[in-house]
Amino acid sequence: MAARRGALIALEGVDRAGKSTQGRRLVQGLRAAGHKADLIRFPDRTTEIGQLISSYLVREKDLEDHTVHLLFSANRWEHVPLMKEKLHQGITIVVDRYAFSGVAFTNAKGNFCLDWCKQPDVGLPKPDLILFLQLSPEEAAERGNYGHERYESSSFQEKVLQSFYCLMEDKTLNWKTVDASQSIEDLHREIKSIAEKTMEEVQNKPLEELWK
Numbered sequence: 001m002a003a004r005r006g007a008l009i010a011l012e013g014v015d016r017a018g019k020s021t022q023g024r025r026l027v028q029g030l031r032a033a034g035h036k037a038d039l040i041r042f043p044d045r046t047t048e049i050g051q052l053i054s055s056y057l058v059r060e061k062d063l064e065d066h067t068v069h070l071l072f073s074a075n076r077w078e079h080v081p082l083m084k085e086k087l088h089q090g091i092t093i094v095v096d097r098y099a100f101s102g103v104a105f106t107n108a109k110g111n112f113c114l115d116w117c118k119q120p121d122v123g124l125p126k127p128d129l130i131l132f133l134q135l136s137p138e139e140a141a142e143r144g145n146y147g148h149e150r151y152e153s154s155s156f157q158e159k160v161l162q163s164f165y166c167l168m169e170d171k172t173l174n175w176k177t178v179d180a181s182q183s184i185e186d187l188h189r190e191i192k193s194i195a196e197k198t199m200e201e202v203q204n205k206p207l208e209e210l211w212k
């Protein structure tokens with residue numbers, strides 16, 4: 001029998017929903033339970049492409065909108081060989097944002113249709129589970145001010161949320177919405193239990209390709 005593979009689990013949601021906190025907690029929790037698990041955060045600002053993206057986000061650099069969209073996608077593709085290797089070694093990969101953030105943020109700019117936004121990411125490893133951390137704009141605002149990066153305004157985040165809702169209508173993907181207004185620990189327990197169930201279900205199934 002072929003070796004069991006790890007699961008690819010994506011965390012999505014608007015800014016301040018708690019994706020990074022929950023991503024870290026999930027990997028810690030899975031490791032403590034004896035699973036092999038790694039975390040990847042997108043954008044990964046440490047690569048050369050990621051540094052360009054970061055200088056765009058902090059407004060040090062202006063980049064044309066199509067260009068920056070393609071850079072975000074390239075920043076995912078550069079991780080694909082290692083992601084596949086790890087998944088096939090039985091390591092579960094938790095991604096803090098993935099192609100869905102890529103599509104939702106560019107689509108929120110207004111002049112890019114969902115179909116165009118999706119194309120560069122077609123064929124990426126398909127997540128076995130996409131956890132959508134749901135938080136109302138009011139609750140997000142109560143968590144403190146946005147930072148000073150591009151996209152960090154409540155009017156833009158509202159458009160991002162609408163784009164996420166369009167993407168969630170795709171029933172070929174395993175979206176699960178969780179209530180991100182819960183305490184960190186309660187949300188962690190819920191997420192870990194959904195993740196472990198998915199890991200069990202997919203371990204003998206082939207890894208699929210996104211939007212193909």
Ligand code: NYM
Nearest residue numbers: 042043072073097098101102105106151
């Ligand atoms: N973002 C993130 C995009 O616009 N496209 C993408 O493909 C990804 C992965 O980058 N506001 C945006 C969403 C965020 C910003 O992400 C930086 P983070 O998680 O705050 O570092």
Ligand code: MG
Nearest residue numbers: 015016147149
């Ligand atoms: Mg941010």
